[in-house]
Amino acid sequence: MHPEPSMHKVVAVIPCYDHAQTIGRMVDAVRAHQLDAIVVDDGSHAACAEVLDGLARLHGASMTLLRLAHNQGKGGAMMAGLQRALALGYTHALQIDADGQHDVADIPKFLALSGEQPDAVVYGAALYDDCVPKARLYGRYATHVWVWINTLSLDIRDSMCGFRVYPLAPVVRLIQQTRLGRRMDFDTELLVRLHWQGLRLTCQPTRVRYPADGVSHFKLVLDNVLISRMHARMLAGMLLRLPRLLWRKVAP
Template sequence: MVSESIFKPCVLIPVYNHEQVIGVTVDAVLAQNLPCVLVDDGSAAGCAQVLDRIAAAAPGQVQLLRHASNRGKGGAILTGMQYAAHAGYTHALQIDADGQHRTDDIPRFLAQAQMNPDALIVGCPQYDETVPALRFYARYLTHVWVWINTLSLQIRDSMCGFRVYPVAPVLALARRQRLGERMDFDTEVLVRLCWDGLQFVNVPTRVGYPSDGVSHFRLWRDNALISRMHATLFFGMLRRLPRLLLRKWRTQRGAQ
């Protein structure tokens, strides 16, 4: 458990070829006097050079980590988490590098994390008119599977890349369970942490899709990974079914 008297957050941003927008995101983070951990997940030379300049311009505020080749968003997040633990940070606020998320909401997320230091603070997107309709409705398939696999509605949206992790439970999970390292990571880590008994705080946040945004979603590869993840989690839920049902019964009884 995280002591309420110790709260030391950092902002963690996985980056893969987002050279057009990453500078704006980092500037917004630094304007809030927050340390920033950038993980270059095997970006091309142009983006790598931009990240080098960002880190050089803010020594002591920006820590740049680098993968020699692309490992995926989940792999980048875990690399950043390991650094965060080594540097003494208790919490890592993850935000995407593509400009979808409102950096103005960072204080609200961190305030919730400080009040609930052992919980996961998860963004609950409020979309504007820029969201692609197919992507918007397809998310509900994952939502339903998450509700089935956790036997709860605790997790309103498991795909939003704006969240605050308590670092220690994530690394403890990663030590005993190999997690997906690509687009399957965001959902899998939340479901497994829910199985571990962590609580969730859902925070509404506005999300937009810039017209010049860069998406690294690969239709066939990532859909196959996500489908396999849901199947694996479903059978994992069945193995845990008695314990999950008992927890649910105790929660409902305690609420009476």
């Protein structure tokens, strides 16, 4: 059964930090699928800020440019964008990166699944080609194991892929009630906490590529430290919730 259109009003939220070469293509891609866009300028430098101003003029009312005075990290930008989306009256948000690594041809698949399951988070599970850096790939496997431990399940196949559709009400409520990681730790922590709350999570496999000329803001030392700290917090949180998580497994 499909929800009424008023119950499924989706906007794309795109965090952007100095992705001047690719952001235009990403906005065009989501607009091609009849989605409005909220682009969060996460403290970009002048060259990218100028590109974003031009895109805002070009797309008019179909694109909202939310400008953060200082760089807050991907998580900080996404939290600002998701809260603005809910305030503007949208019910769901498609999260997609600005750097072109996500396969925009899969947008209809994400939207269709979300339309069928409007109460669920539809999250991407990355399918990589040979261009993925090996260090990043192995690091993802380590995070997968920690997520399985911290949820006592294999329910989350990929917690790090930033291609998703969120139901905004429960996600924004969590953002406002909990101090979440503001950098690359955001995507994983958010999914784990939503799983703890019992929100349905639906997986959509999707191809992810790392362009040779792409701009990555992953800080090898800093972000790995933050991710490690996040896993430690999640482990402590799992232990506090252990009776409830175990009961969920055996309850009819």
